[in-house]
Amino acid sequence: MLLTLSSIFLCGIVVTYVANADNYREKYTDIRSDWDSLDKKLKAKTNEANEYIKEKQQTEDKLRSEIASLKATAGKLDGDLRDVERERASLLAQVESWTSITKDFYTTNDKQGTLLNNTLDELKRVQAEQIKQRKELNETTAQLVEKMAVVEQLQADNRRLLEERTELQAKLNSFLWPAGEAVAEAVPVTPEKIKVSPVGPTTRQISLKGLVTDVDMENSLVEISIGSADGVKEGMKFYITRGDEFICDILIYDVESEKAVGLLDLVSKQPKAGDNVSTNL
Amino acid sequence: MSPDGPGNGGKTTALSNLYTVILALALGVVVATAVFVTYKCYFQYDTVFKIP
Numbered sequence: 001m002l003l004t005l006s007s008i009f010l011c012g013i014v015v016t017y018v019a020n021a022d023n024y025r026e027k028y029t030d031i032r033s034d035w036d037s038l039d040k041k042l043k044a045k046t047n048e049a050n051e052y053i054k055e056k057q058q059t060e061d062k063l064r065s066e067i068a069s070l071k072a073t074a075g076k077l078d079g080d081l082r083d084v085e086r087e088r089a090s091l092l093a094q095v096e097s098w099t100s101i102t103k104d105f106y107t108t109n110d111k112q113g114t115l116l117n118n119t120l121d122e123l124k125r126v127q128a129e130q131i132k133q134r135k136e137l138n139e140t141t142a143q144l145v146e147k148m149a150v151v152e153q154l155q156a157d158n159r160r161l162l163e164e165r166t167e168l169q170a171k172l173n174s175f176l177w178p179a180g181e182a183v184a185e186a187v188p189v190t191p192e193k194i195k196v197s198p199v200g201p202t203t204r205q206i207s208l209k210g211l212v213t214d215v216d217m218e219n220s221l222v223e224i225s226i227g228s229a230d231g232v233k234e235g236m237k238f239y240i241t242r243g244d245e246f247i248c249d250i251l252i253y254d255v256e257s258e259k260a261v262g263l264l265d266l267v268s269k270q271p272k273a274g275d276n277v278s279t280n281l
Numbered sequence: 282m283s284p285d286g287p288g289n290g291g292k293t294t295a296l297s298n299l300y301t302v303i304l305a306l307a308l309g310v311v312v313a314t315a316v317f318v319t320y321k322c323y324f325q326y327d328t329v330f331k332i333p
Contacts, residue, residue: 007307011314015318
C-alpha cells in the first residue's frame with residue numbers, strides 16, 4: 001500500500017516537474033536564431049565597415065593624390081610668382097630708366113629751347129644789324145655815287161685844265177723859242193696823294209682740333225676732348241670727320257675747361273668715340 | 282496481502298478489492314506519467330531517448 005502511494009506521489013512529482021520544465025530546445029532555437037540574425041547583422045556591419053574603410057581608403061588615396069597635385073601646382077605657381085616678381089623688378093628698373101631718360105630728355109629739351117630762344121634773339125639782333133648795315137650801305141652807295149659824279153666832274157675839269165695848260169705851254173713856247181728858251185716842267189705845289197692800298201683780311205682762321213670722347217645718339221649729344229682752355233666757346237661749330245670722310249656737324253652749347261658738349265647736326269653717318277673734331281675742314 | 286495466502290495451496294483470492302483499485306490506480310498513474318513524459322519529450326526534443 002505504501003509502495004503504491006509512493007509511486008503515485010513520485011508520478012505526481014515527475015508530472016509536475018515535467019509540466020513545469022523549461023523547453024530548452026525552443027530556447028536554444030530562439031537563441032540560435034537570435035545568434036544567427038546577430039551574426040548576419042555582424043557580417044553585414046563588418047561588410048559595411050570594410051566597404052566604408054575601403055571607400056575611406058580610396059578617398060584618402062584620392063585626397064593624397066590631389067594634395068600631391070596641389071603641391072606640385074603650388075610649387076609651379078610659386079616658381080611662376082618668382083618669375084613674375086623678377087619680371088616686375090626688371091620692368092620697374094626699365095620704368096625708372098625710362099623715367100630718368102625722359103627727365104634727361106626734358107632737361108635737354110629745355111636747354112635746346114633756351115638755346116633756340118637765344119639763337120632766335122641773336123638772329124633778330126643780326127637781322128636788325130643787317131638791316132642797319134644795309135641802310136648804311138645804301139647811304140654809302142648813294143654817297144659813293146655822288147662822289148663818283150664829283151670825281152668825274154673833277155676828272156673832266158682836270159682834262160680841261162690839262163688841255164688849257166698844253167695850249168698855254170704851246171703859246172708860251174712860241175713866244176720863248178725865238179729867245180732860245182722853253183717852258184720848264186711845272187712842279188705842282190700840292191703834293192700828290194698816296195694811293196690807298198687794300199688792307200689784309202680782318203678775320204683769322206680758328207684752327208681747333210680734338211677728338212670725340214663720347215656719343216649719346218638718343219639725345220643727339222657728342223662730347224669732345226677740348227674745352228674752354230683750348231678756346232672753345234658756346235655756339236661754335238665743329239666738323240666731325242673720320243679720315244677724309246665727313247660724318248656730321250656739332251653745335252657747342254655747354255663748355256667746360258677740358259671738354260665740351262654739342263648737338264648733332266647734318267648727320268650723314270653715326271659718329272663714334274675717336275673721330276676727329278675740327279673747326280675747319 | 283495476508284500471511285496466510287498462497288502458501289497453503291488452493292485458489293488464490295484477493296483480500297480486498299480496495300487494494301486492487303489502488304494498484305490499478307497506481308498503474309494507471311504510472312502509465313499516464315510515462316505517456317505524459319514521452320509526449321513532452323517527443324514534442325519538445327523530437328525524440329524520446331536520444332540526447333539532441
